[in-house]
Amino acid sequence: MSASSKPVAQTWFGPITIVQRRAMFALVPVAVAFGLVVALTFLPLASAFGGAAKVGSESVLELPDDLVLPPAPESSTLYANDGETVISTFGDQYRVQLEYDQIPDSVKEALVATEDSNFYEHNGVDPEGVMRALVTNISSGDTSEGASTITMQYVRQVLSYTATSPEEVAAASEVTLDRKVQEIGYALALEEEMPKEDILTNYLNTVYFGHGAYGIGAAAQVYYGKVPAELTVAESAMLVGLVQSPSAYDPIAGSSEAATARRNHVINRMVQVGFLTAAEGEEAKAEELNLNPQEANNTSGGAIDSKYGFFVDYFEQWWEQQEDFGDSADERKARLYRGGYEIVSTLDVELQEAAEDAVEKQLKTGSEFALGSVVVEAGTGAVQVMAVNRTYSNDISDNGPNTSGDGKGTYPNTTNPLLTGSASSPGYQAGSSFKMFTMLAALEAGMPLSTTISSPYQYTSKYVVGDGEASCGNYWCPRNAAKSEVGNYNMWTGFGESVNTYFVQLVERVGADKAIEMSKRLGLEYHNAQDLSLTSGDRAETFGPFTLGVTQNTPMEMAAAYAALPADGLFCEPIPVTSAVTSTGSTIAFETACKQAVEPEVARAAVDAARCPTGYGAATGKCTWGTAEGVGETVKGPVAGKTGTTDENSTNWFVGFTPNAAASAFVADPDGPNNFVGRSNLGKPANAVGDILAAQWELNGEGDFIPPSELVNLRVRYVP
Numbered sequence: 001m002s003a004s005s006k007p008v009a010q011t012w013f014g015p016i017t018i019v020q021r022r023a024m025f026a027l028v029p030v031a032v033a034f035g036l037v038v039a040l041t042f043l044p045l046a047s048a049f050g051g052a053a054k055v056g057s058e059s060v061l062e063l064p065d066d067l068v069l070p071p072a073p074e075s076s077t078l079y080a081n082d083g084e085t086v087i088s089t090f091g092d093q094y095r096v097q098l099e100y101d102q103i104p105d106s107v108k109e110a111l112v113a114t115e116d117s118n119f120y121e122h123n124g125v126d127p128e129g130v131m132r133a134l135v136t137n138i139s140s141g142d143t144s145e146g147a148s149t150i151t152m153q154y155v156r157q158v159l160s161y162t163a164t165s166p167e168e169v170a171a172a173s174e175v176t177l178d179r180k181v182q183e184i185g186y187a188l189a190l191e192e193e194m195p196k197e198d199i200l201t202n203y204l205n206t207v208y209f210g211h212g213a214y215g216i217g218a219a220a221q222v223y224y225g226k227v228p229a230e231l232t233v234a235e236s237a238m239l240v241g242l243v244q245s246p247s248a249y250d251p252i253a254g255s256s257e258a259a260t261a262r263r264n265h266v267i268n269r270m271v272q273v274g275f276l277t278a279a280e281g282e283e284a285k286a287e288e289l290n291l292n293p294q295e296a297n298n299t300s301g302g303a304i305d306s307k308y309g310f311f312v313d314y315f316e317q318w319w320e321q322q323e324d325f326g327d328s329a330d331e332r333k334a335r336l337y338r339g340g341y342e343i344v345s346t347l348d349v350e351l352q353e354a355a356e357d358a359v360e361k362q363l364k365t366g367s368e369f370a371l372g373s374v375v376v377e378a379g380t381g382a383v384q385v386m387a388v389n390r391t392y393s394n395d396i397s398d399n400g401p402n403t404s405g406d407g408k409g410t411y412p413n414t415t416n417p418l419l420t421g422s423a424s425s426p427g428y429q430a431g432s433s434f435k436m437f438t439m440l441a442a443l444e445a446g447m448p449l450s451t452t453i454s455s456p457y458q459y460t461s462k463y464v465v466g467d468g469e470a471s472c473g474n475y476w477c478p479r480n481a482a483k484s485e486v487g488n489y490n491m492w493t494g495f496g497e498s499v500n501t502y503f504v505q506l507v508e509r510v511g512a513d514k515a516i517e518m519s520k521r522l523g524l525e526y527h528n529a530q531d532l533s534l535t536s537g538d539r540a541e542t543f544g545p546f547t548l549g550v551t552q553n554t555p556m557e558m559a560a561a562y563a564a565l566p567a568d569g570l571f572c573e574p575i576p577v578t579s580a581v582t583s584t585g586s587t588i589a590f591e592t593a594c595k596q597a598v599e600p601e602v603a604r605a606a607v608d609a610a611r612c613p614t615g616y617g618a619a620t621g622k623c624t625w626g627t628a629e630g631v632g633e634t635v636k637g638p639v640a641g642k643t644g645t646t647d648e649n650s651t652n653w654f655v656g657f658t659p660n661a662a663a664s665a666f667v668a669d670p671d672g673p674n675n676f677v678g679r680s681n682l683g684k685p686a687n688a689v690g691d692i693l694a695a696q697w698e699l700n701g702e703g704d705f706i707p708p709s710e711l712v713n714l715r716v717r718y719v720p
């Protein structure tokens with residue numbers, strides 16, 4: 001017997017083929033769900049027939065405590081440290097909130113006709129729709145029709161919006177019996193608490209229409225350049241048709257034929273339900289699509305849309321690392337973009353603008369050389385300034401040529417985190433500013449500021465190195481900056497004049513590993529494989545060149561490290577925020593992670609020596625001259641710091657501080673490390689920091705450096 005002649009079963013709605021019979025078995029869960037729907041739908045009626053039934057009804061209809069029904073995901077706002085100046089917003093959806101009366105009847109009628117024609121009659125679940133879907137699915141052999149009411153669809157949106165991870169977002173739309181039953185229960189409960197008009201309004205304000213438009217207000221603007229009240233019936237139908245699948249019926253980037261067919265289907269449903277006459281339907285279908293596409297006015301915000309882009313980018317990267325906001329970076333970012341936080345940052349707008357002026361004064365935006373500065377508050381780690389002669393933008397079409405090869409360079413536009421570093425850009429050699437870590441290690445070991453060492457122009461150290469300009473018989477033998485720099489130096493004069501051979505001998509006495517360990521206590525990390533190897537394990541003991549700053553580190557690291565000195569050795573990890581208010585009104589206070597990295601007397605002694613380079617003068621010793629005496633003249637207040645120049649002037653640095661804040665600045669070519677800054681750019685970081693700290697002292701300056709009472713002129717016996 002052929003397959004076509006096999007008998008088929010008969011039912012009240014016709015014969016069932018073998019394929020349909022298999023589909024029926026496959027759809028048993030749908031039938032079970034239908035039974036549950038019927039039971040749940042009539043539970044309110046059962047509640048009138050006795051206490052037991054009433055209890056059962058409430059267990060289904062009461063919304064669970066963990067179901068939140070927000071009107072929509074809310075953008076978060078980032079403010080400056082004044083709590084008023086908005087420096088960025090974060091939100092992944094373009095949305096225009098409308099009231100019920102602002103939504104035209106043509107949109108509401110198109111939605112009800114197409115998605116839920118019994119919307120005004122059912123109590124959240126439509127048994128007739130479930131039966132119709134069941135029959136349709138059995139006939140087609142799949143589950144193409146889901147019988148979700150508008151209320152159920154809105155519940156699904158809410159579950160998606162309140163999800164805290166991509167997995168939860170996917171689960172909110174997962175086609176399973178458990179998910180469907182949960183959705184049904186929530187829909188029934190929601191209709192007990194929310195009027196139909198509010199459900200419809202919330203739905204139309206939150207549903208996605210494609211091209212970044214969430215809600216009918218945004219959709220009308222994106223597709224037609226109109227407010228919803230101006231939409232024609234045909235335009236309303238086209239937009240409502242997108243709800244089922246914005247990508248499949250996309251009239252802008254997709255098929256206009258598919259979009260038109262879907263629009264006409266919506267119009268036909270409006271006629272069938274009685275919202276339109278047949279003549280009105282034909283008139284609407286005869287209308288062209290008449291699109292007028294507009295760019296979505298996305299409130300995605302973030303660094304790209306902020307004039308403080310480098311700071312905002314740093315903040316966002318910091319936020320994504322905070323484990324309290326979720327188990328993954330994606331989950332944490334979702335909270336930022338959907339959580340409606342009001343966040344107060346540490347950015348000082350007045351000081352930031354002064355820093356931008358100072359940087360621009362030294363090296364204008366558009367230069368191939370980057371000049372940037374970071375300011376960190378002493379004792380808190382608050383990042384107050386991130387300024388660089390670059391524009392935060394991913395549009396590099398008009399950028400200059402890359403100095404290290406073909407293609408575009410990173411000037412004037414870039415999104416490279418030049419001040420905080422990245423895997424591909426771990427920082428820049430900071431030169432003699434690293435002498436601070438050797439001096440701190442020596443002071444901690446009991447060597448006083450008066451420690452005097454005879455320092456020649458060139459010194460052959462005990463550190464073995466390969467062949468090179470600074471090698472004498474395979475031993476590292478660096479020179480001073482000038483042949484006149486010879487004689488006896490102590491920490492005040494050696495640090496003030498930046499005498500290399502003094503610090504090479506000092507690091508020999510205290511141990512390079514001790515200087516490296518000190519830098520790590522003050523927050524420095526080593527990023528590339530070579531630096532990691534040289535600063536770890538036994539190799540750290542032989543890494544004498546460390547004292548002259550040959551590793552790659554960031555301006556953020558250097559500012560935070562030096563900020564511990566005026567704070568009596570208290571190192572605080574850099575932080576970009578102080579507090580945040582959640583969408584529910586609760587306040588989160590962000591605590592700074594601080595630790596006592598060095599003893600107060602050690603820090604005070606180091607500060608006293610660091611006053612010499614700036615011309616401010618030491619409190620307990622005598623300075624000769626300083627490598628950045630103009631800084632003291634500019635600040636006109638207590639200031640200390642250290643210059644840093646690398647071999648052949650490849651980069652140049654200055655890190656300075658007042659009693660309240662530390663500022664680091666560098667100049668380098670981020671694109672071409674071998675494109676040295678040269679002598680013409682030396683001094684520009686110090687000049688910039690001088691102007692920045694002068695502004696800082698004028699705006700927020702107070703107090704003075706505390707002179708050391710120990711580690712000044714003690715007699716010690718050195719053990720070679």
